[in-house]
Amino acid sequence: MTTAELIYQSIASQANPTELAWIEEKREADTKGLALAFVMVPRKVSKTPIQKDLGLLTGWDWQNGTVDQLVRVYFLIQLADKEEGKSQIETLFDTAEMNELVALYRALPVLNKPEIWLHRATDAVRSNMGPVFDAIAFGNPYPKTYFSELAWNQLVLKCIFNDKPIHLIEGLDERANQALANTLADFAHERWAAGRRVPSQVWRLIREFDTKTKKQDLERLATSQDSNDQKAAELVLNNSPLEAWKALEKEETAY
Amino acid sequence: MCQNPNEHPLNPSHFEGSTEEKQTAQEVEGGFAAYTQGMKFFDPHVHMTSRTTDDYQALADAGVVAIIEPAFWLGQPRTGLASFKDYFASLVGWERFRSSQFGIKHYCTIGLNSREANNEALAEQVMDILPLFLQKEGVVGVGEIGFDDQTAAEEKYYRAQLELAKEMNLPVQVHTPHRDKKKGTERSMAIALEHDLAPHMVVIDHNNEETVKSVLDQGFYAAFTIYPFTKMGNERMVEIVKQYGSERIMVNSAADWGISDPLAIPKTAALMKIKGISEADIQKVTYQNALDSFAQSGQINEADFIHGLEIDQSLKFNGNTVLRGGQAPRVDKNSIFIR
Numbered sequence: 392m393t394t395a396e397l398i399y400q401s402i403a404s405q406a407n408p409t410e411l412a413w414i415e416e417k418r419e420a421d422t423k424g425l426a427l428a429f430v431m432v433p434r435k436v437s438k439t440p441i442q443k444d445l446g447l448l449t450g451w452d453w454q455n456g457t458v459d460q461l462v463r464v465y466f467l468i469q470l471a472d473k474e475e476g477k478s479q480i481e482t483l484f485d486t487a488e489m490n491e492l493v494a495l496y497r498a499l500p501v502l503n504k505p506e507i508w509l510h511r512a513t514d515a516v517r518s519n520m521g522p523v524f525d526a527i528a529f530g531n532p533y534p535k536t537y538f539s540e541l542a543w544n545q546l547v548l549k550c551i552f553n554d555k556p557i558h559l560i561e562g563l564d565e566r567a568n569q570a571l572a573n574t575l576a577d578f579a580h581e582r583w584a585a586g587r588r589v590p591s592q593v594w595r596l597i598r599e600f601d602t603k604t605k606k607q608d609l610e611r612l613a614t615s616q617d618s619n620d621q622k623a624a625e626l627v628l629n630n631s632p633l634e635a636w637k638a639l640e641k642e643e644t645a646y
Numbered sequence: 647m648c649q650n651p652n653e654h655p656l657n658p659s660h661f662e663g664s665t666e667e668k669q670t671a672q673e674v675e676g677g678f679a680a681y682t683q684g685m686k687f688f689d690p691h692v693h694m695t696s697r698t699t700d701d702y703q704a705l706a707d708a709g710v711v712a713i714i715e716p717a718f719w720l721g722q723p724r725t726g727l728a729s730f731k732d733y734f735a736s737l738v739g740w741e742r743f744r745s746s747q748f749g750i751k752h753y754c755t756i757g758l759n760s761r762e763a764n765n766e767a768l769a770e771q772v773m774d775i776l777p778l779f780l781q782k783e784g785v786v787g788v789g790e791i792g793f794d795d796q797t798a799a800e801e802k803y804y805r806a807q808l809e810l811a812k813e814m815n816l817p818v819q820v821h822t823p824h825r826d827k828k829k830g831t832e833r834s835m836a837i838a839l840e841h842d843l844a845p846h847m848v849v850i851d852h853n854n855e856e857t858v859k860s861v862l863d864q865g866f867y868a869a870f871t872i873y874p875f876t877k878m879g880n881e882r883m884v885e886i887v888k889q890y891g892s893e894r895i896m897v898n899s900a901a902d903w904g905i906s907d908p909l910a911i912p913k914t915a916a917l918m919k920i921k922g923i924s925e926a927d928i929q930k931v932t933y934q935n936a937l938d939s940f941a942q943s944g945q946i947n948e949a950d951f952i953h954g955l956e957i958d959q960s961l962k963f964n965g966n967t968v969l970r971g972g973q974a975p976r977v978d979k980n981s982i983f984i985r
Contacts, residue, residue: 427778427781430778430781430782431781433783434781434783434944485731485735486731486734486735486775486778486779487735487738487739488735488738488739488742488782488783488784489738489739489742489743490783491782491783492739519740519743520739520740520743521743521747522743523743
């Protein structure tokens with residue numbers, strides 16, 4: 392079965408007959424009709440939480456998704472397969488409402504030629520709208536697969552900067568790199584100078600790399616009043632397996 | 647909103663209350679919140695794009711739970727379609743998010759405003775993109791449209807947008823002109839009726855003592871903008887409700903880049919309470935009528951905001967939408983320390 396067919400199967404198991412009839416009619420539409428159908432989804436399909444994860448693509452997490460989002464993704468797949476599809480999708484991005492943006496970014500990894508949407512994906516990382524940033528950053532395998540090292544590092548850094556939990560980023564440990572480790576060390580020093588902190592789990596990204604200040608930084612963590620920071624230092628020093636970091640996977644603020 | 651009729655000669659007070667009422671009103675100025683405890687407000691006309699984040703905080707603190715932002719003139723004329731497109735997109739995107747951070751549900755109306763309708767070459771292009779935006783989630787009407795100078799071009803695009811509203815079964819938010827208001831208001835209503843719009847689908851905005859009777863008599867919703875100097879003062883508003891009751895009447899702030907007050911609705915509610923208007927009537931003109939009229943779009947679900955925004959599933963992506971209702975970091979403005 393194709394991705395579209397699998398998604399349709401999941402939709403069919405949760406939508407009511409009226410909703411399904413509308414979806415079946417609209418999926419046959421031309422590019423313009425499909426784009427309009429994408430916009431109209433919330434008027435026709437309810438925001439039922441998705442009962443179980445789709446299991447379609449590793450790291451593509453739908454556990455907190457809703458059926459209307461999935462229907463939008465389904466229409467986008469049809470649209471991306473059409474000749475004029477790309478320009479219609481560009482228009483959808485340019486005119487998008489907040490929930491539409493979320494659906495657009497959620498859809499990227501399953502569209503035809505996902506790599507052509509890289510410029511949009513990096514825009515989402517620049518977005519100040521929380522749900523939009525989350526849509527590309529969390530439970531989405533697109534950045535892991537398509538982002539350059541520079542773009543990837545921006546994603547991780549912005550996530551930390553905005554006090555969001557990095558463990559929700561797909562591919563976090565696989566794509567750890569020396570440049571990111573250096574930047575994170577600098578970032579931690581800035582925060583410390585301002586009397587703030589970085590979430591303890593951030594140190595997992597420095598684990599395998601040498602930074603100029605690694606020794607001092609670990610000492611500071613080990614002697615800190617914060618038990619999470621102590622734990623982080625211990626995990627790095629003992630070269631503990633990644634599973635051990637699970638204990639520190641949580642949202643933490645800068646204060 | 648001033649209590650002293652001598653202070654703002656441009657907005658002469660129509661205050662007709664007793665000396666005692668006047669005394670009370672003066673005493674509570676600045677402390678209006680004591681009179682609006684437990685009330686919830688819906689501002690159906692406020693241009694948050696032109697306001698700061700502090701205003702969102704003040705709105706949330708004052709009990710405003712939902713707002714409608716009509717598309718309007720930004721003060722600087724736009725010269726290209728892209729600036730219209732980006733503006734409309736910001737009303738359904740960034741502004742919506744900014745509002746959600748303070749637990750306020752943000753809706754908008756989309757339309758070509760009367761001033762910029764006079765740039766016909768651009769107006770034609772804007773008309774082409776309106777249907778796309780009018781279909782968006784949370785777009786509750788066509789607005790604000792109508793007359794400014796009452797030119798032929800304004801009339802042309804007002805009519806075209808009334809047709810769009812009818813086709814999409816959306817309410818219309820009609821801006822009535824500052825100058826030659828009475829005639830402009832009558833003309834706006836006559837044209838709406840000529841296009842077969844049901845009066846209950848049309849909100850005639852910026853009314854005053856001179857226009858209200860005809861608007862209500864013809865079955866339209868009558869909105870009043872509490873805005874210093876140029877529109878209504880809230881003492882006058884109280885008198886209107888005393889005279890006409892609360893049926894199909896609503897108040898709004900229309901706060902924008904001018905000297906205006908985003909707290910106009912809660913302040914007016916406090917004044918109504920002080921002056922003996924029943925809480926049921928206050929609730930209608932500061933919440934319910936705005937909700938009922940724009941909910942005809944099918945795009946407003948009261949359950950989304952009446953108990954705060956956190957139950958909105960669409961904002962719960964990954965269970966982690968960082969700044970949900972009322973959870974935005976607070977800054978103590980009285981503290982000398984900034985951390």
